[in-house]
Amino acid sequence: MTIAVKNINKRFGEFTALNNVSLDFPTGELTALLGPSGCGKTTLLRCIAGLEHPDSGQVLLDGKDASDRHVRERQVGFVFQHYALFKHMTVFENVAFGLRVKARAERPSEEQIKRKVMDLLGLVQLDWLADRYPPQLSGGQRQRIALARALAVEPRVLLLDEPFGALDAKVRKELRRWLRRLHDELHVTSIFVTHDQEEALEVADQVVLMNKGKVEQLGAPDHVYNHPASPFVYGFLGNVNMFHGRVHEGVITTGDIALDLASHGEVQDSKGIAYVRPHELDVERYTQGAEGIVVKLRRAHAIGPLAQLDLERSDNAEIIEAVIPNERYANLGLKEGETLVVRPRRLHVFVDEGTAI
Numbered sequence: 603m604t605i606a607v608k609n610i611n612k613r614f615g616e617f618t619a620l621n622n623v624s625l626d627f628p629t630g631e632l633t634a635l636l637g638p639s640g641c642g643k644t645t646l647l648r649c650i651a652g653l654e655h656p657d658s659g660q661v662l663l664d665g666k667d668a669s670d671r672h673v674r675e676r677q678v679g680f681v682f683q684h685y686a687l688f689k690h691m692t693v694f695e696n697v698a699f700g701l702r703v704k705a706r707a708e709r710p711s712e713e714q715i716k717r718k719v720m721d722l723l724g725l726v727q728l729d730w731l732a733d734r735y736p737p738q739l740s741g742g743q744r745q746r747i748a749l750a751r752a753l754a755v756e757p758r759v760l761l762l763d764e765p766f767g768a769l770d771a772k773v774r775k776e777l778r779r780w781l782r783r784l785h786d787e788l789h790v791t792s793i794f795v796t797h798d799q800e801e802a803l804e805v806a807d808q809v810v811l812m813n814k815g816k817v818e819q820l821g822a823p824d825h826v827y828n829h830p831a832s833p834f835v836y837g838f839l840g841n842v843n844m845f846h847g848r849v850h851e852g853v854i855t856t857g858d859i860a861l862d863l864a865s866h867g868e869v870q871d872s873k874g875i876a877y878v879r880p881h882e883l884d885v886e887r888y889t890q891g892a893e894g895i896v897v898k899l900r901r902a903h904a905i906g907p908l909a910q911l912d913l914e915r916s917d918n919a920e921i922i923e924a925v926i927p928n929e930r931y932a933n934l935g936l937k938e939g940e941t942l943v944v945r946p947r948r949l950h951v952f953v954d955e956g957t958a959i
């Protein structure tokens with residue numbers, strides 16, 4: 603099924619939750635709605651499901667306006683963060699529920715239900731738990747059962763609202779890989795709400811970044827990550843260093859340092875901010891005449907494969923964060939207080955309050 607929303611607006615009293623949102627959700631793909639708390643992700647999902655009605659604009663299912671279609675007629679499956687399974691029913695009965703409540707004419711036979719439920723439990727790799735009750739399951743297992751239950755009625759769209767939000771970091775990580783594999787098997791058009799950028803970038807085919815009820819950017823995860831359209835997107839997708847300065851003829855001057863820009867359009871003497879991710883900085887011991895930003899090592903934190911360095915600029919005392927391989931950190935044999943020089947491997951520069959150059 604193709605899903606699109608067109609010029610959707612939704613207000614709650616004076617508050618604008620969705621501000622003229624238009625989007626296409628590619629068929630058979632997994633789209634992540636990503637953004638900070640309160641940006642309208644859940645409201646958009648609820649409008650698509652039919653649980654919320656937009657003040658204006660349309661939800662198009664297979665190209666047709668779905669405004670008059672009741673939730674049940676939209677053929678959507680849901681999984682929510684706290685999707686309570688029925689506690690008094692076994693796992694098997696929970697998954698079978700949607701099939702048993704179908705209208706008589708469409709209801710499968712007992713034999714068909716049994717086969718279908720066991721197939722689904724096999725798909726989420728929990729067939730061995732069929733006779734257990736939800737309180738006897740872990741949080742991760744419960745969410746997988748909730749997913750099997752949503753899939754039982756063969757939805758044409760799967761809507762997932764922070765399905766792993768309540769789980770601890772390790773289980774979350776496992777489940778998102780698992781969700782990706784499941785999606786690759788089933789190819790149900792799916793929309794996944796999260797405020798976790800790593801989760802969105804890892805799981806989705808398409809990422810929609812929302813801010814204050816609007817779409818800031820959409821695209822494939824690597825495109826959005828590597829070509830952020832605005833400072834907001836850049837900042838939201840990971841840690842970032844910002845160098846304030848002026849851009850003129852292909853150079854940004856920040857403090858005592860001039861950094862060459864790869865592309866600079868026609869910008870002449872504008873205020874600009876260069877954004878650099880911590881892992882995009884080369885770090886070396888300072889030697890006389892070395893080019894780059896001169897810094898002092900304030901603190902180093904080396905755990906696992908990476909070392910995080912807090913560096914203080916010698917020209918304006920701002921702190922720069924760099925992340926380098928732990929092996930390199932060990933080879934350099936750095937000590938706190940030492941003078942170093944850093945050079946950005948790449949810079950993203952925005953001028954005049956947010957135009958990318």
Ligand code: ATP
Pocket residue numbers: 614617619637638639640641642643644645646797
């Ligand atoms: P989160 O990540 O915190 O769940 P979200 O991006 O999903 O956030 P929404 O749940 O869509 O955000 O809410 C968007 C805004 O609309 C919020 O400021 C919220 O308080 C407001 N809002 C949502 N539902 C209602 C409602 N029924 N009545 C009043 N305000 C609401």
